[in-house]
Amino acid sequence: MSIEADFARLARGNARRRTGFDLAARRQVLRLLSAAIRRREADIIAALADDLGKPEAETRLTEILPVQAEIRHALRHLKRWMRPCRVRPTLAMLGTSARIRMEPRGTVLIIAPWNYPFGLALGPLVSALAAGNAAVVKPSEMAPATSALVARILADLPGELVAAAEGGAETATALLELPFDHIFFTGSPEVGRVVMAAAARTLASVTLELGGKSPALVGPGADLARAARMIAYGKFANAGQTCVAPDHVYVPRVQMGPFLTALRARIRAMYGAEPKASASFGRIVNARHFARLTGLVDAARASGAEAEGASSDAEARYLAPTLLTGTTPAMEVSRQEIFGPVLPLIPYDSLDEVLARIETGPKPLAFYLFERDPGTIARLTAAVSAGAVGVNVTLAHYLHLNLPFGGIGQSGIGAAHGQWGFRAFSHEKPVLRDRFSLLPLLMPPYEGLSGRLARLVQRLLG
């Protein structure tokens, strides 16, 4: 069926869903989705192994579990999220009553990337359905096995609520021609701009979950072993292809030696002496990204950087965990989002120097700080503008459903997860009811609006 026909079918139900898609019906659809995922766990694991060489444990922990957790969380809290919220009248509005109704936006479009191709297609869908919408989901063509599986799973859900649209940029472009009520896009800042420009044509609202270079900072008072453990995990999980992976790390110059030693030990502890043989280490998504990453490392080397690890196998799309030292800001690896298992370590002499460097770049999706001194933690968490801050931890804020997940500036617009995801897909509709307000006193003829009464009204409205 064509995407236009899918869209028309879903959009036809917009008005009906506003009144008829109640708590029980939404819960039922979420349970259906949960069961469809549970039934296909083995297929999901196989598809992600196919697309990204993703180890089973990583698929369970970072793809399946976050979606199931999102469903459980929504089932538990949806009643409260949906409840119209009463607000107190301001002085000027005495005599009225008001509440905010959470209204479904209508028919929404979800565009997903390839790096967590399952979780980032279905996680937002949970929020969209919880908020009472119908949704078209476009999974990433760069993870074809997962894309096909997502489409099969969605076929288990009611056709008047959900449709899958498989394909690449052409499919996405055709979808963006349609008058969706909201577009939830996860992907690169470059394509994010295209999506926002398309949304401007129909004035669809957008949530943009983008990427960028998220810095990690090993503070002067860091526990080096802990920093190495967390940074190595955050960087090399999914072979570095994680939007919130630490892109590069700033290390006090005097601690560079011990930190490198600690990092090497952690890499070995996680993946053994030969990561290629490890069942816990993933692969690069495709030949283009493999060539991009090895190109970044080769170019850095050619300009004087040193690379450790760096062994690769194009056939297997394998690139070893690679530590880069001696990079400069002019190198390409310092300019584009790395999005692979390559970690530049940058020495620094003062925190102000690091803050100044971070300030010159676009606002990152995450900032990771490793530090024990409470004063330094307080200062740096306030000073750095980022989508989120992790202190002595990497990645985990993604899994915390009571936290909004999203970027700022070039790393994104809006937020996802839990109640924030529900709100992204809802219109917060004020309903104001007049009982005995002052409004009649303000109506023409205005001649009556003089003297004492005028002063009283002005005071109340002011």
Ligand code: NAD
């Ligand atoms: P991408 O922007 O290349 O593609 C994302 C999606 O957009 C895909 O489904 C793709 O088919 C579609 N697309 C491609 N061209 C399009 C066009 N012209 N118009 C509309 N849609 C188009 O991103 P990617 O390579 O799949 O993912 C990597 C990027 O995503 C990285 O920058 C990463 O940091 C970011 N990311 C962000 C998050 C987050 O939650 N903030 C999560 C994962 C990835």
